[in-house]
Structures are given as C-alpha cells and as structure tokens.
Amino acid sequence: MAGWSGIGRTGSRRSHHEMALITGASSGIGAAFARALPASTGLLLTGRNAAALAELAAGLEVGGRTVETIAADLTDSDSRQQVIDRAGALEIDLLINNAGAGSIGAVVDQPRETQAATVDLNVAAMADLTRALLPGLLERAEDSGQRAGLILVSSSTALAPLPYFAAYAASKAFTLFYGEALAAELRGRPIDVEVLCPGPTRTAFGGRAGFAPGNLPGAANADQVAREALASLGRRVVVATGRLNGPMVETMMRPRLAFTMGLGRVMRPLAGRRQRQAAASEDET
Secondary structure, eight states: OEEEESSSSSSSSOSOOOOEEEEEETTHHHHHHHHSSSSTSSSEEEESOHHHHHHHHHOOOOOOEEEEEEHHHTHHHHHHHHHHHHHHHTTTEEEEOOOOOOOOOOGGSSHHHHHHHHIIIIIIIIIHHHHHHHHHHHHHHHHOOOEEEEEEEEEEEESSOTTSSSSHHHHHHHHHHHHHHHHHHTTTTSSSEEEEOOSSSSSSSHHHTTHHHGGGGTOOHHHHHHHHHHTTTOSEEEEEEEETTTHHHHHHOOOOOOOOHHHHHHHHHHHHHHHHHHHHHHOOO
C-alpha cells in the first residue's frame, strides 16, 4: 500500500470488531477512525466537543448500529473513570487511544499549565485508559476465541527530540515505547497491538498547536491515515503514514523492534518470578 510503512509482524488478524472505544473522536484522525470502521462495529466516542461528537454520531447511526458519545476531559480522573466504566459495560473489543494535545513554543516561554495538560493527556490518561481496559479486552478475547485490538496513536515527532515542541514529542515517544513494550509483553495473547505514527496530516490539530503541518507537501488525509491503520492492525506493530515519513520510520525502527522483542524474552521470566514472589508474600500475610 503506497504511503505507509509497517514494522514488526504480530499474530493472526481479526476481520472486524464488535465494539470500539475511540478517544479524541470529535475531530481529525479520531473522527476518521469512527468513519472508517465498518457498520458492524458499534462505537463509543469520546472527546471534549459534545456538539461535534453528536454530529459525528448522527451520521454513523445506521441500521440499528450502537453509537454512544461521552463528552469528557480525559485529564480529569472522574471523567476518565466514567469512560472506562461505560467501555467495560459495552464490552469493547477494540480500543483506539487517539486523544492528544500539544503546543509549539520554547519550554521556558509556555505556561506551566500548557505543558502539564500535554503530559496529563498524552501520557497519563493514555496509559491509565490502556491499563484499566486491557484486562477486559484480554478476558473477552480469550472467552470468545476472537482477537481484541489496541491502537495507540503516537506521531512521527516521537522519533527524536524536537526543540520548540519538546513536551509533545517526548509524550509521543512515551506512547511509542509503551506500545512497543506492550506488544512484546502480550505476544502470544489474543490481542493485536499497533502504534500509529502519522506524518503530516490535514487536521485541525496543527492549528490548535500553533502551526499547520497539513499544509506541508505530501500531507495525508486523516481518513486515509485511519484506513491504513485499521488495515495494518494485526499485521504490524508500528505503522507510519506519509510518503516521506514511512520509509524514514522503517529504516530507524526495524532494528529496535527486533531488539525490543528480544528484551521481552529476557524480561518475561524475571517478571514472572517477581509476580510469584508478590503472590507468596500476600499468602503469608
């Protein structure tokens, strides 16, 4: 498929999912994911813009399809728990962690609140949602004999430190490392893990962040990015979109992914031993 690159094979892929949670769904790539999923997949859409979510949902509610929305600020723990509880009740089998924020500028010139908001949403909320929902995803997949799915949306900015966009790039590097490690930990389990690293994409995010990557030559359409990511789920761990971004990411990532999988094999028995020790301590008390 032109315009993308995928690295690191995963297990057998699933043809479709029954229910998906998409964060950051009110615009951009999140809304594109909602449009790209088949009508056989129910949707739980969350974002901060209630009106945009309602408009998106209205266009997707066809043929009795379940489409629910929750307007929520995922940096707020109570709002995040509301999303987690509803996702569990709907028994999602696909989690698309897409919500993100960032602002261009020198660290010293930005308000502290701006940097905190980026880290809270891109790192803390993403990791907490993943950890909270992962056990249910695995349990339902094991019970049904199907495969669950997890897509973490990172960025091509995750590949190197980026002056004047420092917090955002660092937060997306966290997403990339976290997703790659999860893929290694969950190897052999009934879930497909993918980290999406979009290159320049035509969305409203650039305007909110203070620049316009969508105006760069070769910038991708958000719907194209979402379709390519879904088509790659279960086939690749890291998926990069963009005519220039894809080959660059593949060159940089391929050796590291093999190294990560090797580290996973080394660390697995150590983690298992630690878990058994913790269980034994609990039994003694």
